[in-house]
Amino acid sequence: MPIRSSIRIARKFAISGKTEIYVAGFCAVKDATDPDALYPCTLYKPPPTNEFAVSYALEINSLKKTYDNGFEALKGIDLTVEKGDFFALLGPNGAGKSTTIGILCSLVNKSSGSVKVMGYDIDHDFGMAKRHLGVVPQEFNFNQFEKTQNILINTAGYHGIPRAEATPRIEHYLKRLGLWDKRDNPSRALSGGMKRRLLIARALVHQPDLLILDEPTAGVDIELRRGMWDFLTEINNQGTTIILTTHYLEEAEALCRNVSIINHGEIIANSSTRDLLASLHTVTFVCDLAAPIDSIPVIDGYECALPDAMTLEVEVDKGQSLNEVFAALSAHQVSVISMRTKTNRLEELFVSMTSGDSK
Protein backbone atom coordinates (compact mmCIF):
# COMPACT_ATOMS: atom_id res chain seq x y z
CA MET A 1 0.00 0.00 0.00
CA PRO A 2 1.44 3.41 -0.85
CA ILE A 3 2.32 5.81 1.93
CA ARG A 4 -0.46 8.32 2.44
CA SER A 5 1.85 11.14 3.43
CA SER A 6 0.21 13.63 1.13
CA ILE A 7 -3.37 14.27 0.10
CA ARG A 8 -4.55 11.35 -1.97
CA ILE A 9 -7.98 10.88 -3.44
CA ALA A 10 -8.90 7.42 -2.28
CA ARG A 11 -12.18 6.74 -4.02
CA LYS A 12 -15.30 8.26 -5.47
CA PHE A 13 -18.78 7.18 -4.57
CA ALA A 14 -20.70 6.93 -7.82
CA ILE A 15 -24.08 7.17 -6.13
CA SER A 16 -23.48 10.21 -3.96
CA GLY A 17 -20.90 12.10 -6.01
CA LYS A 18 -18.78 12.41 -2.89
CA THR A 19 -15.06 11.85 -2.70
CA GLU A 20 -13.23 10.49 0.29
CA ILE A 21 -9.84 12.07 0.83
CA TYR A 22 -7.03 10.80 3.02
CA VAL A 23 -4.76 13.24 4.77
CA ALA A 24 -1.91 11.58 6.67
CA GLY A 25 -3.94 8.46 7.31
CA PHE A 26 -7.11 10.28 8.40
CA CYS A 27 -10.08 10.78 6.14
CA ALA A 28 -12.31 13.63 5.12
CA VAL A 29 -15.10 13.89 2.57
CA LYS A 30 -15.49 16.34 -0.27
CA ASP A 31 -18.93 16.83 -1.81
CA ALA A 32 -19.05 17.56 -5.56
CA THR A 33 -22.18 19.68 -5.12
CA ASP A 34 -20.46 21.93 -2.60
CA PRO A 35 -16.81 22.22 -3.68
CA ASP A 36 -15.78 24.54 -0.86
CA ALA A 37 -16.91 22.22 1.91
CA LEU A 38 -14.68 19.53 3.36
CA TYR A 39 -16.43 17.44 5.97
CA PRO A 40 -14.63 15.29 8.50
CA CYS A 41 -15.79 11.70 8.12
CA THR A 42 -17.69 11.76 11.40
CA LEU A 43 -20.28 14.04 9.76
CA TYR A 44 -20.69 11.92 6.69
CA LYS A 45 -21.87 8.37 6.15
CA PRO A 46 -20.56 6.72 3.00
CA PRO A 47 -23.02 4.50 1.14
CA PRO A 48 -22.87 1.09 2.85
CA THR A 49 -21.97 -0.84 -0.30
CA ASN A 50 -22.24 -0.60 -4.03
CA GLU A 51 -24.65 -3.49 -3.67
CA PHE A 52 -26.94 -2.49 -6.52
CA ALA A 53 -24.19 -3.02 -9.06
CA VAL A 54 -22.60 -6.13 -7.60
CA SER A 55 -23.98 -9.63 -7.47
CA TYR A 56 -20.87 -11.37 -6.22
CA ALA A 57 -19.71 -11.33 -2.65
CA LEU A 58 -16.31 -12.56 -3.79
CA GLU A 59 -14.60 -12.43 -7.17
CA ILE A 60 -11.17 -13.94 -7.61
CA ASN A 61 -9.44 -13.64 -10.98
CA SER A 62 -6.20 -15.37 -12.04
CA LEU A 63 -4.92 -15.37 -8.48
CA LYS A 64 -1.35 -16.60 -8.19
CA LYS A 65 0.91 -16.98 -5.23
CA THR A 66 4.52 -18.16 -5.30
CA TYR A 67 6.29 -18.14 -1.95
CA ASP A 68 9.88 -16.99 -1.55
CA ASN A 69 11.07 -20.61 -1.47
CA GLY A 70 9.65 -21.09 -4.98
CA PHE A 71 6.59 -23.08 -3.89
CA GLU A 72 3.67 -22.27 -6.18
CA ALA A 73 0.72 -22.35 -3.80
CA LEU A 74 -1.85 -20.91 -6.22
CA LYS A 75 -1.55 -21.35 -9.98
CA GLY A 76 -4.00 -18.72 -11.19
CA ILE A 77 -7.36 -19.59 -9.67
CA ASP A 78 -10.69 -18.05 -10.71
CA LEU A 79 -13.57 -18.20 -8.29
CA THR A 80 -16.84 -16.36 -7.77
CA VAL A 81 -19.19 -16.61 -4.83
CA GLU A 82 -22.64 -15.11 -5.17
CA LYS A 83 -24.12 -12.84 -2.56
CA GLY A 84 -26.07 -14.75 0.05
CA ASP A 85 -24.41 -18.06 -0.80
CA PHE A 86 -23.28 -20.67 1.70
CA PHE A 87 -20.12 -21.82 -0.04
CA ALA A 88 -17.61 -24.56 0.77
CA LEU A 89 -13.97 -24.36 -0.23
CA LEU A 90 -12.56 -27.84 0.11
CA GLY A 91 -9.16 -29.31 -0.46
CA PRO A 92 -6.53 -31.47 1.19
CA ASN A 93 -3.85 -29.97 3.43
CA GLY A 94 -1.46 -27.81 1.42
CA ALA A 95 -3.91 -27.44 -1.50
CA GLY A 96 -4.02 -23.64 -1.31
CA LYS A 97 -7.12 -22.97 0.83
CA SER A 98 -5.33 -21.12 3.60
CA THR A 99 -3.20 -19.17 1.12
CA THR A 100 -6.39 -18.03 -0.62
CA ILE A 101 -7.96 -16.94 2.66
CA GLY A 102 -4.68 -15.36 3.73
CA ILE A 103 -4.67 -13.21 0.59
CA LEU A 104 -8.30 -12.19 1.15
CA CYS A 105 -7.54 -10.89 4.61
CA SER A 106 -4.11 -9.34 3.84
CA LEU A 107 -2.02 -11.85 5.75
CA VAL A 108 -0.44 -13.13 2.55
CA ASN A 109 0.80 -10.94 -0.31
CA LYS A 110 -0.43 -12.24 -3.67
CA SER A 111 1.96 -12.61 -6.60
CA SER A 112 -0.61 -11.57 -9.22
CA GLY A 113 -4.33 -11.55 -9.97
CA SER A 114 -7.20 -9.62 -8.46
CA VAL A 115 -9.64 -10.09 -5.61
CA LYS A 116 -12.87 -8.19 -5.01
CA VAL A 117 -14.95 -8.37 -1.85
CA MET A 118 -18.52 -7.12 -2.37
CA GLY A 119 -17.25 -5.41 -5.52
CA TYR A 120 -14.36 -3.64 -3.78
CA ASP A 121 -10.86 -4.46 -4.99
CA ILE A 122 -8.59 -5.41 -2.08
CA ASP A 123 -5.74 -3.38 -3.59
CA HIS A 124 -7.55 -0.22 -4.62
CA ASP A 125 -10.46 -0.17 -2.16
CA PHE A 126 -8.57 -1.69 0.73
CA GLY A 127 -10.68 -0.08 3.48
CA MET A 128 -14.08 -0.77 1.96
CA ALA A 129 -13.17 -4.38 1.11
CA LYS A 130 -12.07 -4.98 4.71
CA ARG A 131 -15.21 -3.44 6.16
CA HIS A 132 -17.31 -6.05 4.40
CA LEU A 133 -15.13 -9.00 5.34
CA GLY A 134 -15.15 -11.04 8.55
CA VAL A 135 -12.68 -13.88 9.08
CA VAL A 136 -12.72 -16.76 11.56
CA PRO A 137 -9.19 -18.20 11.42
CA GLN A 138 -8.10 -21.70 12.28
CA GLU A 139 -5.80 -20.62 15.08
CA PHE A 140 -6.74 -18.71 18.23
CA ASN A 141 -5.11 -15.45 17.19
CA PHE A 142 -6.35 -13.21 20.00
CA ASN A 143 -4.47 -11.79 22.96
CA GLN A 144 -4.61 -14.54 25.58
CA PHE A 145 -4.11 -12.01 28.38
CA GLU A 146 -6.97 -9.76 27.32
CA LYS A 147 -10.48 -10.04 28.74
CA THR A 148 -13.00 -11.70 26.44
CA GLN A 149 -15.12 -8.57 26.14
CA ASN A 150 -12.13 -6.32 25.52
CA ILE A 151 -11.05 -8.45 22.57
CA LEU A 152 -14.35 -7.64 20.88
CA ILE A 153 -14.23 -3.96 21.88
CA ASN A 154 -10.73 -3.69 20.39
CA THR A 155 -11.74 -5.44 17.17
CA ALA A 156 -14.74 -3.12 16.83
CA GLY A 157 -12.38 -0.20 17.40
CA TYR A 158 -10.00 -1.41 14.69
CA HIS A 159 -13.00 -1.33 12.34
CA GLY A 160 -13.77 2.23 13.35
CA ILE A 161 -16.77 1.40 15.54
CA PRO A 162 -16.81 3.54 18.68
CA ARG A 163 -17.07 1.79 22.03
CA ALA A 164 -20.57 3.15 22.75
CA GLU A 165 -21.90 1.68 19.52
CA ALA A 166 -20.00 -1.56 19.90
CA THR A 167 -21.03 -2.35 23.49
CA PRO A 168 -24.68 -3.42 22.93
CA ARG A 169 -23.69 -5.33 19.80
CA ILE A 170 -20.95 -7.16 21.70
CA GLU A 171 -23.39 -8.01 24.50
CA HIS A 172 -25.74 -9.48 21.91
CA TYR A 173 -23.11 -11.73 20.34
CA LEU A 174 -21.59 -12.81 23.64
CA LYS A 175 -25.03 -13.80 24.90
CA ARG A 176 -26.00 -15.48 21.65
CA LEU A 177 -22.80 -17.52 21.63
CA GLY A 178 -22.94 -18.40 25.33
CA LEU A 179 -19.95 -16.31 26.38
CA TRP A 180 -21.63 -13.51 28.33
CA ASP A 181 -20.81 -15.03 31.73
CA LYS A 182 -17.15 -15.19 30.70
CA ARG A 183 -16.94 -11.60 29.46
CA ASP A 184 -14.56 -10.48 32.21
CA ASN A 185 -12.41 -13.63 32.12
CA PRO A 186 -9.07 -13.51 30.34
CA SER A 187 -9.45 -15.32 27.03
CA ARG A 188 -6.78 -17.88 27.94
CA ALA A 189 -9.16 -19.21 30.64
CA LEU A 190 -11.84 -20.16 28.08
CA SER A 191 -12.32 -23.75 26.93
CA GLY A 192 -11.44 -24.71 23.35
CA GLY A 193 -15.07 -24.55 22.22
CA MET A 194 -15.53 -21.15 23.86
CA LYS A 195 -12.41 -19.80 22.18
CA ARG A 196 -13.78 -21.00 18.86
CA ARG A 197 -17.05 -19.14 19.53
CA LEU A 198 -15.13 -16.05 20.57
CA LEU A 199 -13.45 -16.08 17.14
CA ILE A 200 -16.90 -16.15 15.52
CA ALA A 201 -18.19 -13.29 17.69
CA ARG A 202 -15.06 -11.29 16.87
CA ALA A 203 -15.54 -11.83 13.13
CA LEU A 204 -19.16 -10.62 13.31
CA VAL A 205 -18.74 -7.57 15.50
CA HIS A 206 -18.43 -5.19 12.53
CA GLN A 207 -21.40 -6.81 10.74
CA PRO A 208 -19.58 -8.11 7.66
CA ASP A 209 -21.50 -9.04 4.52
CA LEU A 210 -19.01 -11.82 3.77
CA LEU A 211 -17.94 -14.18 6.53
CA ILE A 212 -15.08 -16.61 5.90
CA LEU A 213 -14.62 -19.49 8.32
CA ASP A 214 -11.43 -21.54 8.15
CA GLU A 215 -12.13 -24.89 9.81
CA PRO A 216 -14.53 -23.41 12.39
CA THR A 217 -15.54 -26.72 13.95
CA ALA A 218 -12.09 -28.31 14.25
CA GLY A 219 -11.79 -29.89 17.69
CA VAL A 220 -15.36 -28.99 18.64
CA ASP A 221 -17.66 -31.64 20.14
CA ILE A 222 -20.71 -32.83 18.20
CA GLU A 223 -23.32 -30.93 20.21
CA LEU A 224 -21.44 -27.67 19.92
CA ARG A 225 -20.80 -28.30 16.24
CA ARG A 226 -24.52 -28.72 15.62
CA GLY A 227 -25.14 -25.48 17.54
CA MET A 228 -22.63 -23.68 15.33
CA TRP A 229 -24.26 -25.08 12.20
CA ASP A 230 -27.62 -23.69 13.34
CA PHE A 231 -26.05 -20.34 14.10
CA LEU A 232 -24.28 -20.12 10.75
CA THR A 233 -27.42 -21.17 8.87
CA GLU A 234 -29.32 -18.47 10.69
CA ILE A 235 -26.95 -15.64 9.81
CA ASN A 236 -26.78 -16.94 6.23
CA ASN A 237 -30.59 -16.83 6.07
CA GLN A 238 -30.38 -13.23 7.21
CA GLY A 239 -28.23 -12.34 4.20
CA THR A 240 -24.61 -12.87 5.23
CA THR A 241 -22.60 -14.71 2.58
CA ILE A 242 -20.59 -17.51 4.14
CA ILE A 243 -17.50 -19.27 2.82
CA LEU A 244 -16.45 -22.31 4.78
CA THR A 245 -13.38 -24.47 4.64
CA THR A 246 -13.67 -27.70 6.52
CA HIS A 247 -12.32 -31.20 6.82
CA TYR A 248 -15.71 -32.49 7.98
CA LEU A 249 -17.25 -33.04 4.60
CA GLU A 250 -20.66 -33.88 6.01
CA GLU A 251 -20.58 -30.31 7.27
CA ALA A 252 -20.13 -28.99 3.74
CA GLU A 253 -22.79 -31.38 2.41
CA ALA A 254 -25.27 -30.38 5.09
CA LEU A 255 -24.71 -26.63 5.00
CA CYS A 256 -23.35 -25.48 1.67
CA ARG A 257 -25.24 -24.85 -1.54
CA ASN A 258 -22.11 -24.54 -3.66
CA VAL A 259 -18.75 -26.25 -3.44
CA SER A 260 -15.34 -25.64 -4.87
CA ILE A 261 -12.53 -28.16 -4.57
CA ILE A 262 -8.97 -26.93 -4.76
CA ASN A 263 -5.95 -29.18 -5.19
CA HIS A 264 -2.29 -28.39 -5.89
CA GLY A 265 -3.16 -24.70 -6.25
CA GLU A 266 -5.87 -25.23 -8.86
CA ILE A 267 -9.66 -25.35 -8.74
CA ILE A 268 -10.58 -28.88 -9.85
CA ALA A 269 -14.34 -28.69 -9.24
CA ASN A 270 -16.72 -25.79 -8.85
CA SER A 271 -20.47 -26.30 -8.92
CA SER A 272 -23.54 -26.70 -6.74
CA THR A 273 -23.30 -29.34 -4.06
CA ARG A 274 -26.22 -31.19 -5.64
CA ASP A 275 -24.61 -31.31 -9.11
CA LEU A 276 -21.30 -32.35 -7.66
CA LEU A 277 -22.88 -35.19 -5.72
CA ALA A 278 -24.79 -36.24 -8.84
CA SER A 279 -21.43 -36.80 -10.52
CA LEU A 280 -20.58 -39.36 -7.88
CA HIS A 281 -20.61 -42.73 -9.70
CA THR A 282 -20.30 -45.19 -6.88
CA VAL A 283 -21.61 -45.30 -3.34
CA THR A 284 -20.53 -47.97 -0.88
CA PHE A 285 -23.27 -49.20 1.46
CA VAL A 286 -22.49 -50.93 4.73
CA CYS A 287 -25.08 -53.56 5.72
CA ASP A 288 -25.35 -54.79 9.32
CA LEU A 289 -26.42 -58.43 9.20
CA ALA A 290 -28.90 -60.25 11.42
CA ALA A 291 -26.69 -63.36 11.55
CA PRO A 292 -23.01 -64.01 10.79
CA ILE A 293 -22.05 -65.34 7.36
CA ASP A 294 -18.91 -67.28 6.33
CA SER A 295 -18.44 -66.23 2.73
CA ILE A 296 -19.17 -63.22 0.54
CA PRO A 297 -22.48 -63.70 -1.31
CA VAL A 298 -22.06 -63.42 -5.08
CA ILE A 299 -24.31 -60.72 -6.55
CA ASP A 300 -23.96 -60.26 -10.31
CA GLY A 301 -22.82 -56.74 -11.25
CA TYR A 302 -22.04 -55.67 -7.69
CA GLU A 303 -18.77 -55.76 -5.78
CA CYS A 304 -19.08 -56.97 -2.21
CA ALA A 305 -16.69 -57.18 0.74
CA LEU A 306 -16.96 -58.80 4.16
CA PRO A 307 -14.88 -56.86 6.72
CA ASP A 308 -16.27 -59.12 9.47
CA ALA A 309 -18.89 -61.86 9.69
CA MET A 310 -21.68 -59.44 10.67
CA THR A 311 -20.91 -56.66 8.18
CA LEU A 312 -21.29 -56.70 4.40
CA GLU A 313 -20.16 -53.85 2.14
CA VAL A 314 -21.77 -53.43 -1.28
CA GLU A 315 -20.63 -50.98 -3.99
CA VAL A 316 -23.58 -49.64 -5.95
CA ASP A 317 -22.90 -47.79 -9.19
CA LYS A 318 -25.01 -44.96 -10.51
CA GLY A 319 -28.02 -46.51 -12.35
CA GLN A 320 -27.96 -49.72 -10.39
CA SER A 321 -30.80 -50.60 -8.04
CA LEU A 322 -30.70 -51.38 -4.36
CA ASN A 323 -33.76 -53.59 -4.93
CA GLU A 324 -31.58 -55.97 -6.96
CA VAL A 325 -29.10 -56.10 -4.11
CA PHE A 326 -31.78 -56.92 -1.55
CA ALA A 327 -33.37 -59.49 -3.84
CA ALA A 328 -30.01 -61.22 -4.28
CA LEU A 329 -29.29 -61.07 -0.56
CA SER A 330 -32.71 -62.58 0.20
CA ALA A 331 -31.96 -65.36 -2.30
CA HIS A 332 -28.76 -66.06 -0.36
CA GLN A 333 -30.81 -65.96 2.83
CA VAL A 334 -28.79 -63.04 4.15
CA SER A 335 -30.89 -60.83 6.41
CA VAL A 336 -30.00 -57.12 6.70
CA ILE A 337 -31.13 -55.26 9.85
CA SER A 338 -29.70 -51.82 9.07
CA MET A 339 -27.76 -50.00 6.37
CA ARG A 340 -25.71 -46.81 5.99
CA THR A 341 -23.30 -45.28 3.49
CA LYS A 342 -19.68 -46.14 4.22
CA THR A 343 -18.48 -42.54 4.04
CA ASN A 344 -20.12 -39.26 3.55
CA ARG A 345 -20.94 -38.96 -0.15
CA LEU A 346 -19.05 -35.74 -0.63
CA GLU A 347 -16.08 -37.28 1.10
CA GLU A 348 -16.11 -40.18 -1.34
CA LEU A 349 -16.12 -37.74 -4.25
CA PHE A 350 -13.48 -35.56 -2.65
CA VAL A 351 -11.11 -38.46 -2.09
CA SER A 352 -11.57 -39.74 -5.62
CA MET A 353 -10.99 -36.29 -7.14
CA THR A 354 -8.02 -35.22 -5.07
CA SER A 355 -6.27 -38.58 -5.35
CA GLY A 356 -6.42 -38.26 -9.14
CA ASP A 357 -8.42 -41.42 -9.85
CA SER A 358 -11.84 -39.96 -10.42
CA LYS A 359 -14.11 -42.71 -11.68
Next chain:
Amino acid sequence: MSLANYEEKATDFGNPNWVAYQTIVRTEVRRFTRIWVQTMIPPAITMTLYFIIFGSLIGRRIGDMGGFDYMAYIVPGLIMMSVITNSYANVSSSFFGAKFGKFIEEMLVSPISNQTILLGYVTGGVARAVFVGIIVTILSLFFTHLAIHNILAVISITLLTAVLFSLLGFINGVYAKRFDDVSIVPTFVLTPLTYLGGVFFSIDLLPDFWAGVAQLNPILYVVNAFRFGILGVSDISLGWAYGILVSMTVVAYVIAVRLLANGAGVRS
Protein backbone atom coordinates in the same frame (compact mmCIF):
# COMPACT_ATOMS: atom_id res chain seq x y z
CA MET B 1 -34.05 -8.76 17.98
CA SER B 2 -33.07 -11.59 15.71
CA LEU B 3 -31.36 -14.57 17.19
CA ALA B 4 -28.17 -14.59 15.19
CA ASN B 5 -27.48 -11.22 13.69
CA TYR B 6 -27.66 -7.97 15.53
CA GLU B 7 -30.59 -6.13 14.03
CA GLU B 8 -29.05 -2.68 13.71
CA LYS B 9 -27.24 -3.54 10.51
CA ALA B 10 -26.28 -0.01 9.54
CA THR B 11 -22.93 0.91 10.95
CA ASP B 12 -21.58 4.40 11.12
CA PHE B 13 -17.99 3.87 10.12
CA GLY B 14 -17.48 7.59 10.79
CA ASN B 15 -13.83 8.32 11.15
CA PRO B 16 -12.46 4.79 11.30
CA ASN B 17 -8.79 5.59 11.58
CA TRP B 18 -9.35 7.96 14.49
CA VAL B 19 -11.38 5.37 16.42
CA ALA B 20 -8.79 2.70 15.54
CA TYR B 21 -5.96 4.98 16.69
CA GLN B 22 -7.69 5.58 20.04
CA THR B 23 -8.24 1.83 20.40
CA ILE B 24 -4.57 1.00 19.83
CA VAL B 25 -3.41 3.72 22.23
CA ARG B 26 -5.87 2.60 24.92
CA THR B 27 -4.75 -1.02 24.50
CA GLU B 28 -1.08 -0.05 24.68
CA VAL B 29 -1.50 2.12 27.78
CA ARG B 30 -3.57 -0.61 29.46
CA ARG B 31 -0.83 -3.12 28.64
CA PHE B 32 2.05 -1.25 30.27
CA THR B 33 -0.03 -0.13 33.26
CA ARG B 34 -1.32 -3.69 33.82
CA ILE B 35 2.25 -5.00 34.03
CA TRP B 36 3.47 -1.97 36.01
CA VAL B 37 5.76 -4.16 38.11
CA GLN B 38 7.72 -4.92 34.94
CA THR B 39 7.44 -1.51 33.30
CA MET B 40 7.36 1.18 36.02
CA ILE B 41 9.20 -0.25 39.01
CA PRO B 42 12.52 -1.36 37.41
CA PRO B 43 13.42 2.09 35.99
CA ALA B 44 12.43 3.71 39.30
CA ILE B 45 14.74 1.37 41.24
CA THR B 46 17.60 1.59 38.72
CA MET B 47 17.50 5.38 38.58
CA THR B 48 17.30 5.67 42.37
CA LEU B 49 20.45 3.54 42.57
CA TYR B 50 22.16 5.81 40.03
CA PHE B 51 21.16 8.87 42.09
CA ILE B 52 22.47 7.32 45.30
CA ILE B 53 25.70 5.83 43.96
CA PHE B 54 26.81 8.20 41.21
CA GLY B 55 25.11 11.32 42.48
CA SER B 56 25.38 11.23 46.25
CA LEU B 57 28.29 8.87 47.03
CA ILE B 58 30.73 9.27 44.13
CA GLY B 59 29.42 12.64 42.97
CA ARG B 60 30.47 14.35 46.21
CA ARG B 61 34.08 13.50 45.43
CA ILE B 62 33.83 14.59 41.78
CA GLY B 63 32.77 18.13 42.49
CA ASP B 64 31.38 20.37 39.75
CA MET B 65 30.69 19.40 36.14
CA GLY B 66 29.75 22.05 33.58
CA GLY B 67 29.32 24.56 36.40
CA PHE B 68 26.83 22.45 38.37
CA ASP B 69 27.23 19.96 41.18
CA TYR B 70 27.57 16.44 39.79
CA MET B 71 24.15 15.22 40.93
CA ALA B 72 22.37 18.10 39.18
CA TYR B 73 24.52 17.50 36.09
CA ILE B 74 23.61 13.82 35.66
CA VAL B 75 19.87 14.07 36.43
CA PRO B 76 18.82 15.29 32.93
CA GLY B 77 20.82 12.51 31.29
CA LEU B 78 19.31 9.87 33.55
CA ILE B 79 15.78 11.13 32.83
CA MET B 80 16.54 10.91 29.11
CA MET B 81 18.02 7.44 29.59
CA SER B 82 14.68 6.36 31.06
CA VAL B 83 12.76 7.98 28.22
CA ILE B 84 14.94 6.28 25.60
CA THR B 85 14.93 2.78 27.06
CA ASN B 86 11.23 2.78 27.95
CA SER B 87 9.92 4.12 24.65
CA TYR B 88 12.10 1.65 22.76
CA ALA B 89 11.27 -1.33 24.97
CA ASN B 90 7.55 -0.62 25.03
CA VAL B 91 7.05 -0.61 21.29
CA SER B 92 9.54 -3.35 20.41
CA SER B 93 8.19 -5.81 22.99
CA SER B 94 4.52 -4.94 22.44
CA PHE B 95 4.69 -5.23 18.66
CA PHE B 96 6.76 -8.40 18.82
CA GLY B 97 4.32 -9.82 21.42
CA ALA B 98 1.43 -9.11 19.04
CA LYS B 99 3.31 -10.87 16.26
CA PHE B 100 4.27 -13.80 18.47
CA GLY B 101 0.72 -14.23 19.80
CA LYS B 102 -0.57 -13.64 16.24
CA PHE B 103 -3.08 -11.04 17.46
CA ILE B 104 -1.40 -8.50 15.19
CA GLU B 105 -3.67 -10.22 12.62
CA GLU B 106 -6.66 -8.53 14.29
CA MET B 107 -5.31 -5.25 12.96
CA LEU B 108 -4.09 -6.57 9.62
CA VAL B 109 -7.52 -7.94 8.66
CA SER B 110 -9.24 -4.69 9.63
CA PRO B 111 -9.45 -1.51 7.53
CA ILE B 112 -6.86 0.42 9.57
CA SER B 113 -4.20 2.22 7.56
CA ASN B 114 -0.59 1.27 8.21
CA GLN B 115 0.16 4.76 9.45
CA THR B 116 -2.59 4.51 12.03
CA ILE B 117 -1.13 1.25 13.35
CA LEU B 118 2.30 2.86 13.55
CA LEU B 119 1.04 6.06 15.18
CA GLY B 120 -0.93 4.02 17.73
CA TYR B 121 2.11 2.01 18.79
CA VAL B 122 4.35 5.09 18.83
CA THR B 123 1.88 6.98 21.00
CA GLY B 124 1.84 4.02 23.40
CA GLY B 125 5.64 4.15 23.58
CA VAL B 126 5.61 7.92 24.13
CA ALA B 127 3.00 7.52 26.89
CA ARG B 128 5.16 5.01 28.78
CA ALA B 129 8.29 7.13 28.28
CA VAL B 130 6.51 10.19 29.67
CA PHE B 131 5.06 8.21 32.61
CA VAL B 132 8.47 6.81 33.53
CA GLY B 133 10.19 10.15 32.86
CA ILE B 134 7.84 11.86 35.34
CA ILE B 135 8.43 9.12 37.94
CA VAL B 136 12.22 9.47 37.58
CA THR B 137 11.98 13.27 37.70
CA ILE B 138 9.96 13.11 40.93
CA LEU B 139 12.50 10.68 42.42
CA SER B 140 15.36 13.00 41.46
CA LEU B 141 13.76 15.78 43.50
CA PHE B 142 14.64 13.78 46.63
CA PHE B 143 18.32 14.19 45.71
CA THR B 144 18.68 17.55 44.03
CA HIS B 145 16.91 20.79 43.18
CA LEU B 146 15.68 21.03 39.60
CA ALA B 147 15.11 24.50 38.17
CA ILE B 148 13.84 24.26 34.63
CA HIS B 149 15.70 26.64 32.34
CA ASN B 150 13.51 26.27 29.21
CA ILE B 151 10.24 24.36 29.52
CA LEU B 152 9.64 24.31 25.75
CA ALA B 153 12.98 22.61 25.16
CA VAL B 154 12.25 20.10 27.93
CA ILE B 155 8.85 19.15 26.50
CA SER B 156 9.84 19.15 22.83
CA ILE B 157 13.07 17.18 23.34
CA THR B 158 11.27 14.65 25.55
CA LEU B 159 8.53 14.08 22.98
CA LEU B 160 10.88 14.03 19.99
CA THR B 161 13.17 11.55 21.72
CA ALA B 162 10.28 9.34 22.76
CA VAL B 163 8.85 9.38 19.23
CA LEU B 164 12.25 8.61 17.65
CA PHE B 165 13.03 5.69 19.95
CA SER B 166 9.47 4.36 19.73
CA LEU B 167 9.91 4.26 15.96
CA LEU B 168 13.26 2.52 16.29
CA GLY B 169 11.67 0.06 18.73
CA PHE B 170 8.92 -0.57 16.22
CA ILE B 171 11.46 -1.33 13.48
CA ASN B 172 13.19 -3.72 15.89
CA GLY B 173 9.83 -5.36 16.65
CA VAL B 174 9.14 -5.84 12.94
CA TYR B 175 12.43 -7.65 12.38
CA ALA B 176 12.44 -9.63 15.63
CA LYS B 177 11.81 -13.35 15.25
CA ARG B 178 12.55 -14.43 18.83
CA PHE B 179 12.19 -12.80 22.23
CA ASP B 180 16.00 -12.48 22.35
CA ASP B 181 15.87 -10.24 19.29
CA VAL B 182 14.08 -7.47 21.18
CA SER B 183 16.75 -7.33 23.89
CA ILE B 184 19.85 -7.44 21.68
CA VAL B 185 19.69 -3.81 20.52
CA PRO B 186 18.98 -2.32 23.99
CA THR B 187 21.79 -4.39 25.53
CA PHE B 188 24.48 -4.07 22.89
CA VAL B 189 23.66 -0.76 21.23
CA LEU B 190 21.41 1.53 23.29
CA THR B 191 23.03 1.03 26.69
CA PRO B 192 26.64 1.59 25.48
CA LEU B 193 25.58 4.60 23.39
CA THR B 194 23.72 6.05 26.37
CA TYR B 195 26.72 5.64 28.70
CA LEU B 196 28.96 7.22 26.07
CA GLY B 197 26.38 9.88 25.21
CA GLY B 198 27.37 12.36 27.87
CA VAL B 199 24.98 11.25 30.60
CA PHE B 200 27.75 11.14 33.21
CA PHE B 201 30.33 13.49 31.75
CA SER B 202 30.88 16.47 29.49
CA ILE B 203 32.55 15.64 26.18
CA ASP B 204 34.90 18.55 26.91
CA LEU B 205 36.69 16.05 29.14
CA LEU B 206 37.47 13.81 26.17
CA PRO B 207 40.58 14.14 23.95
CA ASP B 208 39.77 15.93 20.68
CA PHE B 209 39.66 12.74 18.64
CA TRP B 210 37.20 10.98 20.96
CA ALA B 211 35.14 14.13 21.34
CA GLY B 212 34.76 14.06 17.55
CA VAL B 213 33.80 10.40 17.58
CA ALA B 214 31.27 11.07 20.35
CA GLN B 215 29.48 13.50 18.06
CA LEU B 216 28.44 10.57 15.87
CA ASN B 217 26.37 9.30 18.77
CA PRO B 218 22.76 10.55 18.44
CA ILE B 219 22.13 10.11 22.15
CA LEU B 220 24.72 12.83 22.83
CA TYR B 221 22.39 15.34 21.15
CA VAL B 222 19.35 14.10 23.06
CA VAL B 223 21.07 14.28 26.44
CA ASN B 224 22.66 17.67 25.84
CA ALA B 225 19.55 19.28 24.41
CA PHE B 226 17.52 18.06 27.38
CA ARG B 227 20.26 19.19 29.76
CA PHE B 228 20.01 22.62 28.16
CA GLY B 229 16.27 22.63 28.88
CA ILE B 230 16.87 21.85 32.56
CA LEU B 231 20.21 23.49 33.38
CA GLY B 232 20.82 25.86 30.46
CA VAL B 233 24.15 24.24 29.51
CA SER B 234 24.96 22.02 26.56
CA ASP B 235 28.08 20.63 24.87
CA ILE B 236 26.50 20.99 21.44
CA SER B 237 24.35 23.55 19.65
CA LEU B 238 20.62 23.25 20.21
CA GLY B 239 19.91 23.80 16.51
CA TRP B 240 22.06 20.81 15.60
CA ALA B 241 20.30 18.70 18.21
CA TYR B 242 16.84 19.52 16.85
CA GLY B 243 18.01 19.10 13.26
CA ILE B 244 19.48 15.67 13.89
CA LEU B 245 16.54 14.51 16.03
CA VAL B 246 13.92 15.65 13.52
CA SER B 247 15.86 14.17 10.57
CA MET B 248 16.31 10.84 12.27
CA THR B 249 12.64 10.77 13.27
CA VAL B 250 11.50 11.42 9.69
CA VAL B 251 13.82 8.72 8.31
CA ALA B 252 12.72 6.20 10.97
CA TYR B 253 9.05 7.00 10.27
CA VAL B 254 9.42 6.45 6.53
CA ILE B 255 11.29 3.18 7.09
CA ALA B 256 8.69 1.94 9.58
CA VAL B 257 5.76 2.76 7.26
CA ARG B 258 7.49 1.09 4.33
CA LEU B 259 8.17 -2.02 6.39
CA LEU B 260 4.50 -2.20 7.36
CA ALA B 261 3.35 -1.60 3.80
CA ASN B 262 5.59 -4.40 2.54
CA GLY B 263 4.33 -6.63 5.32
CA ALA B 264 7.85 -7.31 6.60
CA GLY B 265 7.73 -9.81 9.42
CA VAL B 266 3.94 -10.00 9.45
CA ARG B 267 2.86 -11.10 5.97
CA SER B 268 4.16 -13.94 3.86
